[in-house]
Amino acid sequence: MKLALMSDLHGNRQATEAVWQFLLEQGFDQLALLGDYVDYGADPGWVCEFVQARMAEGAVALMGNHDEAMVSSGAQGMADHVLPSLQWTRTQLSPAQRQWLASLPLTAQVGPCHLAHANTHRPGDWGYILGRMDAAASLHASPAPYVFCGHMHEPQLFHLTPTGKTGDFTPVDGVPIPLSPARRWLAIPGSVGQPRDGNPAACCALFDTDSGTLTFHRVPYDHAEASRRIQAAGLPAFLSERLLHGR
Template sequence: MKIALISDLHANREAFSAVLEHAQNAQVDDYALLGDFVGYGGDPSWVVDRVRELVAQGAVAVMGNHDLATVKGQAPSMREEAREAVAWTHGQLRPDQLEFLAQLPLSVTQQDRLFVHANAFAPGGWEYIQGRLEAMRSLQATECRYTFCGHMHEPMLYHLSGTGKAGEFTPAAGTAIPLLPNRQWLAIPGSCGQPRDGNPAACYAIFDSERSELAFQRVPYDIESAAARIRAAGLPERLAQRLSEGQ
């Protein structure tokens, strides 16, 4: 089975549409949507409805911190531009859309796979996996062989051997990576709606459970239209500018 791993959509309709088309062309069988469906971008209603449709068809979806903030209220730790976007987003969503976000789980376990937005050790604390130490902590908190998470807007892959040795590397797009059976793996597919690794193309990954392979993907999309939606909404200009910068 091929599973498309998509995270941090951030209300970017153009990026999400391009990724879904790319995934369909790659003949994926299912989707795992790793949170932060809203925030920053200019089309939260469309994105939430599309996520709901995929969930109704069997996709996994977990809650992100921007989803929670949109429902419950802005977190004090959020930057001002993020707080502005959260407040605006709340006013754009219908009650049923807000209820959908509110009912999302923090994590989902399926067989030997864990899907979560931030990490496995404290999903609701929203701590980032910024390097090997946090990745080890997350992997040691679960017995699952594979952990798939978002939150960090840069694609990364970590592994932990049975002897406790950890490794990490930045994956190249389009190359299938064999996930060796004697290790645990933690994969961050990167952000679909707001990449921050200097490459503005949308990120996602495809996990092939039969082959035990993971392929990270980059998908160009209509950045100008996505930025125009942000400006039309009256959101901070920086949120529009950073799309073309991949920052």
């Protein structure tokens, strides 16, 4: 099975369209969407419709913390500077869209892969995988040999050896990585809609479960137009700037 992974679309239509076209050209058997479809970007309604259309075709879609925040009174774990975009995004979604976001599952299993937005050890608390210890906690919490999470906005890859030692790799765009069956693996494909590693190109990944090969991809898109749309919507300026510089 060839599994396509998209995460943290964040209302960015231009990035989502570019990544989707890229994945269609590459070919895949199953699509997994790892949450955070809304907030930050100027087209949250369109992105919701995109995800719903993919689910109708058989895709697996999870809830992210920004998705949950569309129906919750607070913004658990979020900084104050996020609140203006959260409030604006709520006004752009229909009640049905907000309820649909809140109905999405926290985790899912696809073949040998365990999927979550934030982590697998406490998925509803939205804790970040900040390093090897957090990755190990999620790997220990899952029986699956492969774990995929979003939330971090930067491509990352961790492994756990049979003796309990953890390690990490920095993925290179387009370079297939053989995931040894002697180890267990946790991968973060990065963000489609708001990369934060200094590269404005959108992130995604493809995992071949038969060969055990994972490839991280960066997809250029019209980030200047996405940035302009954020400005036109009256959203905070740092959200527009972030797309231009990928930080």
